[in-house]
Amino acid sequence: MIWSPKFETMPRPEMEKLQLERLKALAARVYEKVPFYRQAFQQKGVTPDSIKSLADLRRLPFTTKQDFRDNYPLGLLTVPMEQICRVHASSGTTGKPVVAPYTANDLRMWTEVMARTLTSAGVTKNDVLQNCYGYGLFTGGMGFHYGGERVGACVIPTSTGNTKRQLMLIQDIGTTVLTCTPSYTLILAEGAKEIGLDLRTTKLRLAVCGAEPWSEQMRADIEARMPIKAVDIYGLTEVVGPGVSVECEHRCGLHVFEDNFLPEIINPQTGEPLPFGEKGELVLTTLTKEGQPVIRFRTKDITTLHAEPCKCGRTLVRMDKVTGRTDDMLKIRGVNVFPSQIESVLLQVEGVEPQYLIIVDRARNLDDLEVWVEVSEDVFSDEMKKMEALKKKVTDELESTLGIGVKVKLVEPKSIARTEGKAKRVMDRREMGLK
Amino acid sequence: MKIKQVSCFVENQPGRLESALEALKAEKINIRALCVAETSEFGIMRMVLSDSAKGAEALRKAGFTVKETVVLQKDMPDQPGGLLDTVAKPLARAGINLEYFYAFIDPTPGTASIVLKVSDPDKAEKVMGQ
Numbered sequence: 001m002i003w004s005p006k007f008e009t010m011p012r013p014e015m016e017k018l019q020l021e022r023l024k025a026l027a028a029r030v031y032e033k034v035p036f037y038r039q040a041f042q043q044k045g046v047t048p049d050s051i052k053s054l055a056d057l058r059r060l061p062f063t064t065k066q067d068f069r070d071n072y073p074l075g076l077l078t079v080p081m082e083q084i085c086r087v088h089a090s091s092g093t094t095g096k097p098v099v100a101p102y103t104a105n106d107l108r109m110w111t112e113v114m115a116r117t118l119t120s121a122g123v124t125k126n127d128v129l130q131n132c133y134g135y136g137l138f139t140g141g142m143g144f145h146y147g148g149e150r151v152g153a154c155v156i157p158t159s160t161g162n163t164k165r166q167l168m169l170i171q172d173i174g175t176t177v178l179t180c181t182p183s184y185t186l187i188l189a190e191g192a193k194e195i196g197l198d199l200r201t202t203k204l205r206l207a208v209c210g211a212e213p214w215s216e217q218m219r220a221d222i223e224a225r226m227p228i229k230a231v232d233i234y235g236l237t238e239v240v241g242p243g244v245s246v247e248c249e250h251r252c253g254l255h256v257f258e259d260n261f262l263p264e265i266i267n268p269q270t271g272e273p274l275p276f277g278e279k280g281e282l283v284l285t286t287l288t289k290e291g292q293p294v295i296r297f298r299t300k301d302i303t304t305l306h307a308e309p310c311k312c313g314r315t316l317v318r319m320d321k322v323t324g325r326t327d328d329m330l331k332i333r334g335v336n337v338f339p340s341q342i343e344s345v346l347l348q349v350e351g352v353e354p355q356y357l358i359i360v361d362r363a364r365n366l367d368d369l370e371v372w373v374e375v376s377e378d379v380f381s382d383e384m385k386k387m388e389a390l391k392k393k394v395t396d397e398l399e400s401t402l403g404i405g406v407k408v409k410l411v412e413p414k415s416i417a418r419t420e421g422k423a424k425r426v427m428d429r430r431e432m433g434l435k
Numbered sequence: 436m437k438i439k440q441v442s443c444f445v446e447n448q449p450g451r452l453e454s455a456l457e458a459l460k461a462e463k464i465n466i467r468a469l470c471v472a473e474t475s476e477f478g479i480m481r482m483v484l485s486d487s488a489k490g491a492e493a494l495r496k497a498g499f500t501v502k503e504t505v506v507l508q509k510d511m512p513d514q515p516g517g518l519l520d521t522v523a524k525p526l527a528r529a530g531i532n533l534e535y536f537y538a539f540i541d542p543t544p545g546t547a548s549i550v551l552k553v554s555d556p557d558k559a560e561k562v563m564g565q
Contacts, residue, residue, distance in 0.1 A: 375444050375477075380500045382442035382481055382552065383534050384472045410477055412446050414498050 113243035114147020125152030132180035139241025253318030351378030439487035458497035470537035
C-alpha cells in the first residue's frame, strides 16, 4: 500500500521540479528570516538567487549539530513564536538539547510522513499498534502516535518499559504491530519466554523499528524469535523526528520522502557531493518545514543512495540501512552516548583517572556498555569494601548521566592501550561483527 | 605492634601474580605474610615484606597500583583458643570492627601471628596488650 501515490510515485523530472521550487523558496525564506543562515550564505558567497538548478544545492552551506547548539534555543526559527504549537527536543546528553519547534503545518506534514511511513511498513486501519517509543520530549512517541491515528489504526500509547504490562496488553488488546527500538523487540521476546508466553499465540505480525542502528543479522534474529516482520525506519530530531525514510515490503533500502527531505551523500572529509551508489555521509535539507527548516544538515550517518525505482512502485530515492556514524557518537539501546560524557563523569569522581575504555557489545542481541576504568593510587584501597564502593560510585554516576545500564570494570594502570594523538576510547564489537 | 603492609591491585588474570612476584624477587624482597582478597575481576594482594618501601617501589616500577598502609601485628599462643582469647574477645568487648586479617605461624615455636586492619588501631593495640 502507498499512502500518498501522488508524491511517492511521482516521476523523477516532476519530483526534481518540485524540489527545486521548494528549495528556492526555502533558501529565500531562511536568508531573510534567520541571521545565522544569511551569514552562512554570505560566507559561501551565495544568495538565494544562486540556486538555478538542484545541482546548485552543493553551493549552499552545511548546518551541523553544533550550529543548533550555538543557536539554542530558538535562534533558527523562521516564524514568530506565536506560530509554534509544539516543541520537542533531543535528549541533550552532551549539553544543550536540540530543540525541535513545529508549526501547525509542520505537525500536519509530520503526521503525513508518518502515515506514509507506517503504510509503507504495512500498517493498515485494521491494525492495533502498540507504541513502545518514549512519549515526551523525544520525537518517537508522539510521531508514531499521530501517524498511527492518521492511518486509522488503533494506537495503544504504552511508551517505553514495563515489559510485563506490554506483554499483557499484546495478549489482551490483541496488538498486531509494535513500534519500538529493535533491541526492545528482543527484550519483549525474552520477557515472553520468561512468563511462558508463546508469542505465536498472539496477533503480533509486524514491528516498525528505528532509533538505533541494527544489522540484517539482528533483523533475522528478531524475526526468528517473534512471529513478526521487522521493518526499518529512519529519522532525526533536527530534521523532523521519525518519518524521513522507511522500507517497503521489498526491503531494498529505505525510501526517503524527498518531496519533504532532500537527501545528498557527501564525502565527510571534503564535503563534496557523491553520486548515487557511493557510500558517504547523509545530508538532509527540509523542503517543507516552516518553523525550523534546516539547510544541508550533516547527519553524520553513513549510507548510500540509490535512484532506481523500486518494485513497490515508489519512485523515491532509497537509502541503505545506516551502517555507522562519522563521529564517535555511540547509539546504545537507542540512547546517544559520547565518550566525552564518560570522561567528564570519571573526572568528577575524585581520584579516578580519565583513562578508560568503552566496550560496546551486543551479547544476546542487546547492546551492552562496559567501561574499563584504570585504578590509580589515589583511589586504590587495601580494603575491599572501599574498592566496591568506588566501583558502585562510578557505576551510579555513569548510569545517572547516560541513562542506561553500565558495567564498570576496574583494571590495572596502563592496561588500556595508549596511543599517539587521539586515544582509542571505544571498542565497538557490534560493528566488528564479533558475536 | 604497628607494621607496614604493602597492598597491590592485581587483575584476576593468568600471569599477573607472576609479574608482581618477579618484581619483588628482582629486588630480593621476601614476603613474610600474604593474603589476597579477590573478586571475579581483580584481587587486592596484601603483603608484609622484608622491606616495604623498596618492595612498594619495585611493584610500582613494574606498573602496579600500590598502597602502603599501617596495620597491626599481634603474636599469640599457637594453641586452641589462641586467636579467640588474644584478639577476638578483647576487640569485640571494645566494640572494634575488623576490616580484614590474616594469620600465619611464627618461626618461633609455639607462637602464631596475626596481621589485622581494624577501625581503631590505637584502641585495639591497647585492649589486646602489646
